[in-house]
Amino acid sequence: MTFTIGYLIGSLSSGSINRTLAGALVRLAPDDLELREIPIKDLPLYSDDYDDAYPPAGTALKEAIEGADGLLIVSPEYNRSIPGALKNAIDWASRPWGTNSFARKPTGIIGASPGGIGTAVMQAQMRSVLSFLDAPQLNSPEAYITFKPEAFGEDGQVHDDSTRKFLTHYMDEYAAFVRRVLDVDAQGHIGDPEANATKG
DSSP: OOEEEEEEESOOOTTOHHHHHHHHHHHHSOTTEEEEEOOOTTOOOOOGGGTTSOOHHHHHHHHHHHTOSEEEEEOOOBTTBOOHHHHHHHHHHHOSTTOOTTTTOOEEEEEEESSSSTTHHHHHHHHHHHHHTTOOBOOSSOOEEEOOGGGBOTTSOBOOHHHHHHHHHHHHHHHHHHHHHTOTTSTTOTTOHHHHHTOO
């Protein structure tokens, strides 16, 4: 069985190091994951004034997220926080109220920066947001990638052995997490109304 994984890149820059990282994740993903980018650059700033008539960019975002089996968030950290464009996309996809597109999507968070733990605060804040949105998260391994230009090729290749091994391990763990969350035979699974009705 193949799972479709949508990935959101938190930077709008065409030369983003996190876009380079995303390319490496696509290349290193196990065979049962098919990764597709979910673009966020054309979204206007969210306002509930749009809730009665979503613009095409907002509708396309929600449909792409809802059509994915799981999500990967690949993002830098801006000013010790979530980049504005990414937070804006999350706000669009979680509204109108009662139509949260993130619910029950197995989600992984990963980020690259020139420093050692440059995305740690962003990831911590993102976990809080995703928890509120009822998106199950891969909690371990955490992935703060120190970006070295010489380690990555433009075509998604990773030239550094230790980086390639870690990213391969991360994607293997994420794939296993997706399978666990979406296993319809799992007792008490979140997507099984009959099993949930027997709790308590």
